[in-house]
Amino acid sequence: MAMMTVIPPAGEGWFKSSFSDGGNGCVEVRFEEGLAFVRNTRDRGSAMVTFNRAEWEAFLLGAWNGEFVMPG
Incomplete structure (x- = not known):
């Protein structure tokens, strides 16, 4: 599968x-x-992270569920 970068x-x-x-x-x-x-x-010109719809929705659901609370 070919990778495609969209900027x-x-x-x-x-x-x-x-x-x-x-x-x-x-x-x-x-x-x-x-x-x-x-x-x-803080660095809008640096690299971005890209997610497809399924990845983004899984992240949002995890955040909503409190799974990404920073320790300490």
Whole structure:
């Protein structure tokens, strides 16, 4: 299977959580072509993590269920 990288246009369609502190201490997400792109707000030009729909939905369900609480 061939891998395909889709790079969304910079600055268009990114969403940051309403729970963000208003600074750059958060991540942003953008949805395009059935994929969720996630990037660090402190370094928007660096690499992004890409998830397909099933992966994204599994992550959201895990977060909602409290499975990703940071220790300590």
